[in-house]
Amino acid sequence: MRRSAPRPPLRFSTQTLLLQLGVVLLVVLLSAAVHAWLTYDRIGSEAENQALTLARTVASDASVRADVLAISEQAGTPPAAELAAGPVMAAAEAARTRTGALFVVITDETGLRLAHPDPARLGEKVSTDPSEALAGQEVTTRNTGTLGPSAGAKVPVYAPGTDTVVGEVSVGYSMETVGQSVQRDIGPVALTAAGALLAGGFASFLLRRRLQRLTLGLEPEEISTLVHDQVAVLQGVDDGVIGVSADGRISVFNPAAQRLLGQPDLAGSLWADAPVPAQLKSLTLPDAEEADAIELVAGGRVLVASARKALHRREDLGWVVMLRDRTELQHLTRQLDAVGTLSTALRAQRHEFANQLHTIAGFMSIGQHHQARDYLARLAATGPLKFPVDQAELLQDPYLQAFVGAKGVEADERGVTLRIGPETLVRGQVTEPQDVTTVLGNLIDNAVNAAVAGSSKDRWVELEVLDEPDDGGGTLHIVVADSGDGLGSETDPEVVFAEGFTTAAPGSSAPARAGGQGLGLALARQLARRRGGDVKVLEPGSIGGPGAVFMASLPNTTAGITPGTKAVGVTTARTDTAGAKDPAGEDNDA
Structure with a gap:
């Protein structure tokens, strides 16, 4: 026997709708029942008050009081036929007929009926206890007598001119009449209840629709899973993630984004007013399209940013902005370039070293020791390696020697001479090679590109x-x-330090860098200022040369300087084709 597949459970929104409808129905039914009960009780109380008023009126009638006293003074109770034709019966029936009461009963001091709507009941004892009324108290009651259920009142009848109770008057109105009055109100009550039920059902349906829209149709278990996944992903990745909702507010700003942008958690604030670079905001403009990633500098870091539309079942949820840190990659790329250039230079000069050793060996073999000593002195003065860098011996720091030498090889390959200015003086050792490499490398690269693109036939870059x-x-x-x-x-x-600024012509031969064009000077200045220094333009230069002159100050990047020695000043020189000195320099790739 094949078992049927289990029915899928109702969706949470459907369960919520059914629960709300049940609650509304229960509230409506309870309200209707309470309203009916209160109406019934109110009409019954009104019947009691009406009965009490009628009973007082009958009991206070002088002729009734006198007739009841006369009957009470007799030795026995008159027969029923005599009572039915007597004045007490006539007064009671007149009051009942006039007011529409169910009954108006008059008794003597023993509780025997002197007046009753049913003549056959005359002379009999009343069916309800008359003791309270015969004791001089007025009471209202709801009970079932010989004529059916009723709401009534009992009032004592006093002898004329005295406080002696000689009988009672009992008046009642049928509760069936009260029920009929309630039934007449049932129609409006039912219509009101039905209207309330419809309104509650419609409101529940609208609430269900809104709940589905707010939760994107997800069940509570799915929402809980998504929250756990979101926390795990956003807290665990190194990439910055910024979520911008469709209404322009930041919904997600994970710790990586806070670290990369140097900002606190901005979740909940307006994206348009957020203190983030303008390039990021431009990615999420209403008319923006999903474009390739862009590079920008923020907080001394080179960031790659991209934005993508967030959609769920064709519903626009806003934008997701991704940030990736490429600073370390740029540093490593620059260092790798320097190492590769040094390796190439070493391979190229291997034969030169071999020739130099053969020369020294030849001098020694023929006994020319003085020539060998002079030859070794010249080699020591120019350094162990021969880079295409003029006055490279002025750099005493090994790190700067290697890096500038590598840059000299690159410049020489592009037809540019890299030389060291005569004012160069480095007495300490570089302690922050990454920052120095970034700033120095960007400035040299920009200067080489400017020299290549310049109109001067003599292409050179001078470094001090x-x-x-x-x-x-x-x-x-x-x-x-x-x-x-x-x-x-x-x-x-100051414009050259703006992110994205470049004077490189489209299609130029400038080699691509890890940071991309338009970021070098911006990054160099941010790094310098973060250390308390700066990068600025000393001279803008002129067409035909010499070009612009840039100066960078990097505090706390060297160590081992002898205390008490101060630099006299920083000057720059440029050498024209005739050997005269003038300022130069330019940046074509900010």
């Missing part, structure tokens, strides 16, 4: 490096000049 002692470490001053065409008279020197 000077360190001076300071509290906690030495400050490294770097000045770079070139033979390019300068920044132009109409260019604001």
Whole structure:
């Protein structure tokens, strides 16, 4: 026997709708029942009050009081026929007929009926206890007598001119009449209840729709799973994630984004007012399309940012902005370039070293010791390696020697001469090679590109490096000049430090860098300022050369400077084709 597949459970929104409808129905039924009961009780109380008023009226009638006293003074109770034709019966029936009461009963002091709607009951004892009324108390009652259920009242009848109770008057109104009055109100009550039920059902349906829209149709278990997954992903990744909702507010700002942008958690704030780079906001403009990733500098880091539309079942949920840190990659790429260049230089000069050793061996073999000693002195003066860098011996720091030498090889391959200025003086050792490499490398690369793109036939880049002692470490001053065409008279020197600014023409031969064009100077300045230094333009240069001159100050990047020695100043020089000195330099790839 094949078993049928189990029915899937109702969706949470459907369960919520059914629960709300049940609650509304229960509330409506309870309200209707309470209303009916209160109406019934109110009409019954009104019947009791009406019966009490009628009973007082009958009991206070002088003729009734006198007739009841006369009957009470007799030795026995008159027969039923005599009572039916008597004045007491006539007064009671007149009051009952006039008011529509169920009954008006008059008794003597023993509780025997002197007046009753049913003549056959005359002379009999009343069916309900008359003791309270015969004791002089007025009471209201709801009970079932010989004429059916009723709401009534009992009032004592006093002898004329005395306080002696000689009988009672009992008046009652049928509760069936009260029920009929309630039935007449049932129609409006039922219509009101039905209207309330419809309104509650409609409101529940709207609430269900809103709940589905807010939860995107997800069940509570799915929402809980998503929350756990979101926390695990957003807290565990190194990439920055920024969620921008459709209404323009930041919904997600994970810790990686806070670290990369140097901002606190901005979740809940307006995206348009958030203190983040304008390039990020431009990715999420209403008319923006999903484009390729862009590079920007923020907090001294090179970031790659991209934005994608967030959609769920064709519903626009906003944007997701991703941030990836490429600073370390740029540093490693630059260092790898330097190492590769050094390796190439070493391979190229291996034969030269072999020739130099053969030369020394030849001098020694023929006994020319003085010539061998002079030859070794010349080699020691120019350094163990021969880079295409003029006055490379002025750099005493091994790290700077290797890095600048590698840059000299690159420049030489592009037809540019890299030389060290005569004012160069480095007495300490570089302690922050990454920051120095980033700043120095960007300045040299920009200057080489400017020299290549310049109109001058003599292409050169001049570098001067000077360190001076300071509290906690030495400050490294770097000045770079070139033979390019300068920044132009109409260019604001501060503009070159803006992210994305570049003077490189489209399709230029400038080699691509890890940071991309338009980021070098911006990154260099941020790194320098983060250390308390700066990068600025000393001279904008001119067309035909010499080009712009840039200066960078990097505090606390060197150590081992002899205390008490101060640099006299920082100057820059450029050498024209005739050997005269003039300022130079330019940045074509900010």
